[in-house]
Amino acid sequence: xxxxRRALWPSESKLxxxxxxxxxxxxxxxxxxxxxxxxxxxxxxxxxxDSGLAVYADVGRVEAYARRGLTYDEIAQPRWLDxxxxxxxxxxxxxxxxxxxxxxxxxxxxxxxxxxxxLRASEFxxxxxxxxxxxxxxxxxxxxxxxxVKGRPGAFYAFTSNVDAHHFDWFDASExxxxxxxxxxxxxxxxxxxxxxxxxxxxxxxxKAEMVAPEVALAVGESAEKCSLxxxxxxxxxxxxxxxxxxxxxxxxxxxxxxxxxxxxxxRVGQVRGGGRQHRLRYMPGKPLDxxxxxxxxxxxxxxxxxxxxxxxxNMFCDWGWxxxxxxxxxxxxxxxxxEQTMLSRRPRPQRVRAVVLEIGCGNNVPTVRSNxxxxxxxxxxxxxxxxxxxxxxxxxxxxxxxxxPDGRQGQCVVSIVxxxxxxxxxxxxxxxx
Numbered sequence: 001x002x003x004x005r006r007a008l009w010p011s012e013s014k015l016x017x018x019x020x021x022x023x024x025x026x027x028x029x030x031x032x033x034x035x036x037x038x039x040x041x042x043x044x045x046x047x048x049x050d051s052g053l054a055v056y057a058d059v060g061r062v063e064a065y066a067r068r069g070l071t072y073d074e075i076a077q078p079r080w081l082d083x084x085x086x087x088x089x090x091x092x093x094x095x096x097x098x099x100x101x102x103x104x105x106x107x108x109x110x111x112x113x114x115x116x117x118x119l120r121a122s123e124f125x126x127x128x129x130x131x132x133x134x135x136x137x138x139x140x141x142x143x144x145x146x147x148x149v150k151g152r153p154g155a156f157y158a159f160t161s162n163v164d165a166h167h168f169d170w171f172d173a174s175e176x177x178x179x180x181x182x183x184x185x186x187x188x189x190x191x192x193x194x195x196x197x198x199x200x201x202x203x204x205x206x207x208k209a210e211m212v213a214p215e216v217a218l219a220v221g222e223s224a225e226k227c228s229l230x231x232x233x234x235x236x237x238x239x240x241x242x243x244x245x246x247x248x249x250x251x252x253x254x255x256x257x258x259x260x261x262x263x264x265x266x267x268r269v270g271q272v273r274g275g276g277r278q279h280r281l282r283y284m285p286g287k288p289l290d291x292x293x294x295x296x297x298x299x300x301x302x303x304x305x306x307x308x309x310x311x312x313x314x315n316m317f318c319d320w321g322w323x324x325x326x327x328x329x330x331x332x333x334x335x336x337x338x339x340e341q342t343m344l345s346r347r348p349r350p351q352r353v354r355a356v357v358l359e360i361g362c363g364n365n366v367p368t369v370r371s372n373x374x375x376x377x378x379x380x381x382x383x384x385x386x387x388x389x390x391x392x393x394x395x396x397x398x399x400x401x402x403x404x405x406p407d408g409r410q411g412q413c414v415v416s417i418v419x420x421x422x423x424x425x426x427x428x429x430x431x432x433x434x
Contacts, residue, residue, distance in 0.1 A: 007364040007367070007370070007396040007398070007400050008396070008398045008399075008400070008405055009395070009396065010397065010398060015395075015418060018397060018416060018417075018418040019418050019419075022417060022418060022419055022424075022427065023427065023431075025415055025416070025417050026417060026424065026427040026428045026430075026431050027431040028415050029358075029390045029415050029417060029428050029431075030428045030429070030431035030432045030433070031431075031433070032354070032356050032388055032390065032415070033114060033356050033358065033390070033428065033432075034118075034432055034433065035354050036118075036119070036155075036354050036355060036356040037122065037124040037155060037353045037354045037355065038119070038124060038128075038155040038156070038339055038353065038354075038355045038356070038385075039114070039115065039119055039155065039156050039157075039355075039356050039358060040156075040157050040158075040159060040355075040356070040357045040358070040373075040376060041111060041156070041157070041158045041159070041160075041358050041360070042158075042159045042160070042357060042358065042359040042360070042362060042369050042372060042373045043158070043159075043160040043161070043162060043167075043359075043360050043361060043362070043369070043421075044160070044161050044162065044359075044360070044361045044362030044363060044369045044370075045161070045162065045361060045362075045363060046360065046361020046362065046363065046393065046394070046420070046421055047107070047160075047162065047360045047361035047362075047421045048162045048164055048166065048361070049361065049420075049421070050105045050107065050361075050420055050421045050422040050423075051102050051103065051104050051105045051164075051166065052102055052105075053098065053099070053102055053164060054098070056072045056073075056363075056365055057072075059071065059072040059075060062211060064090075064208075064209065064210050064211035064212075065211060073317045074317075075087075075091050076091065076316045076317050077316055077317050077318050077319070078189070078311060078316050078318070078319050078321060078322075079318065081189055081309055081311055082309075085215065085300055085309070086212040086213055086214060086215065087211070087212055088213075088311075089204060089206075089212075089213035089299065089300055090206050090207070090210070090211040090212040090213045091211065092183070092204075092311070092312055093204025093205075093206050093213045093299070094204065094206045094208070094211065094213075095163075095183060096183050096198070096203075096204055096312075097203055097204055097206070099163075099164040099165065099166070099183050100203075100277065100280065101276065101277075102164075102166075102277065103276060103277055103278060104166040104169050104170065104277070105421070105422045106422065106426075107360075107421055107422045107425040107426070108166065108167075108169065108170040108171075109170060110425050110426070110429045111170075111358075111425065112170045112171065113429075114429075114432075115156045115171075119154055119155040119156040120154045120155070120156070121154070122154070122155055124154075124155045124342065124353065125154030125155035125156075126154070127342050128153070128154055128155060128335070128338045128339060128342055129152045129153075129154055131338040131341060131342060132152045132153075132334060132335070132338050133152065136334040136337060136338055137152055137331070137334050138327050138330045138331060138334065141327070142326075142327065143194065144193050144194035144195065144326075145194075145195065145325060145326070145327050146185045146195040146196055146197050146286075146313075146325060147173065147197065147284055147285045147286040148285050148286050149173045149174050149285060149327070149331065150174075150285070151172060151173075151174040152174055153172070153174045153175035153331075153335055154175075155339075156175055157175045157176075157177065157332070157335055158171050158175060158176050158177065159177045159179065159332070159369065159372055160176070160177070160178055160179070160369070161178075161179050161180050161362070161366065161368055161369045162178070162180075162182075163178065163180055163181060163182045163183050163312075163314050164182065164183060165178075165182040165183060165184040165281060165284070166277075168184075168281045168282070168283045168284040169277060169278075169279040169280060169281065169282060169283070170279070170283070171283060172283050173283055173284055173285055174331065175335075176328070177328060177329070177331070177332035178325075178328065179315075179368055179369070179372070180314055180315040180368075181312070181313045181314040181315055181322065181324065181325070182312075182313075182314065183198075183312050183314065184197055184198050184281065184284070185197060185198075185312070185313040185325065186198060186294070186295075186301060186310045186311065186312060186313055187310065187311060187312075187313040187322075187323040188303035188305065188306060188308055188309075188310060188311075188323075189303070189308055189309045189310065189311045189321065190303065190306060190308040190309075191306075192303050192305045192306050192308070193323070194305070195313050195323060195325060196288070196289060196294055196304070197284070197286070197288035197289070197294070198288060198294060198296065198301075199288055199289065199290055199291045199294050199296050200280075200281075200288060201291070202291060202296045204299060205299050213299050213300070214299060215298060215299055215300045216298060216299045289304070295310050313325070336376070336379075339355075339380070340379060340380070340383050343355070343380060343383040343384055343385045344383050344384065346384070347383070347384035352384055352385055352386040353380075353384070353385040353386065354385070354386045354387075355380045355385045355386070355387040355388075356387070356388055356389075356390060357373050357376055357377050357380075357387070357388070357389045357390070358390045358392075359373045359389060359390065359391045359392065359393075360392040360393075360421045360424070360425070361392065361393065361420075361421045362391075362393065363393070363395075363396065364396055364400075367400070370396075370400055371400070373389055373391070374389065374399060374400060374401050374404055377389045377404070377413070378401070381410070381413070387413065388413045388414065388415060389404065389413065389414045389415070390414075390415045390417065391414060391415070391416055391417065392417045392419060392421060392424045392425075393416075393417075393418070394418055394419060394420055395418075397416035397417060397418050398414065398416055399411065399414045
């Protein structure tokens with residue numbers, strides 16, 4: 001595989017041409033997905049942005065960070081845990097609160113409906129599961145892993161760089177690969193091995209004016225903040241109103257009572273659309289520990305084994321201490337191997353395996369997902385599959401590898417859709433002819 005080059009920025013005239021063709025291109029994408037034997041969903045920050053979450057550029061609009069001249073890649077570094085823990089937890093804790101407060105957009109549900117319709121019990125899905133059952137699937141749950149996974153994936157997988165854990169609201173744990181970890185899983189910052197889940201009833205206390213989290217101790221069951229709308233009237237539950245600084249005026253099922261003043265507010269850390277998560281982590285197996293057992297007694301979590309500082313198990317910038325969920329990585333590699341082996345075994349057949357990599361909202365700041373998409377595309381085509389990449393991106397819709405660019409040798413296997421995540425998914429869904 002040749003080294004990846006910088007993403008190709010289309011000219012204004014080419015972007016305009018693609019925008020004019022978007023309906024036709026979405027119809028092409030719908031046909032390919034409807035006919036696919038296997039589907040890989042690859043998502044980045046642009047995918048979660050349509051839920052109302054902040055992305056890289058939004059961090060620069062946070063006044064507290066702007067005053068200090070801190071960019072996203074500077075604030076999202078583990079060194080602050082030692083140098084200025086209040087700043088570290090101000091950022092990580094507010095992201096934790098934001099991700100829990102925000103409802104995943106409807107695109108998750110739509111893609112789940114595509115998967116349920118033809119990729120869980122198909123002939124190809126069963127063939128993959130049989131290969132995994134024959135020895136390519138990690139079956140032992142290690143004590144160091146944060147949740148147990150018993151099922152096996154079929155002809156669908158999700159690969160994401162997003163750390164919000166929103167995929168667990170809609171997709172099975174056996175079919176999720178988070179290449180940068182997620183905010184719900186924690187690790188020791190020292191030498192202790194193992195990962196664990198955050199308590200479901202925890203919230204961080206964050207001073208949003210300074211974006212710092214003071215090291216305060218909270219009694220178990222005590223609300224971290226007081227809702228400025230409720231004013232302690234007793235209408236307090238576990239979730240947060242998007243405009244107040246505290247525990248909200250609605251629960252997960254009451255997502256329509258978001259104040260009008262919050263609608264259309266540009267997202268940034270500490271100011272997101274909110275509304276509560278109706279299906280929060282419903283596909284993340286197991287039961288997390290309580291606050292004491294997980295080390296979440298205070299506002300700066302501690303390792304429950306050794307008492308040293310805990311931290312989110314997220315791969316940050318300049319991060320040499322990240323502890324990955326090893327069995328998640330093993331499951332991903334096992335699935336990729338099973339898919340490729342099944343493709344190779346069917347090469348003599350007249351009808352080639354049809355495969356789609358659907359990549360949505362993946363930029364070039366950290367091109368991990370874009371590179372992964374094109375590597376899998378190349379491998380699947382080399383294995384004899386009729387494979388294509390559907391790349392949804394408002395600015396960078398072309399292939400990155402020279403052979404996948406519009407004038408490249410295999411440029412015809414990339415469907416370039418200029419658009420945002422949710423709108424493009426809805427257009428593709430509307431064009432389906434099952």
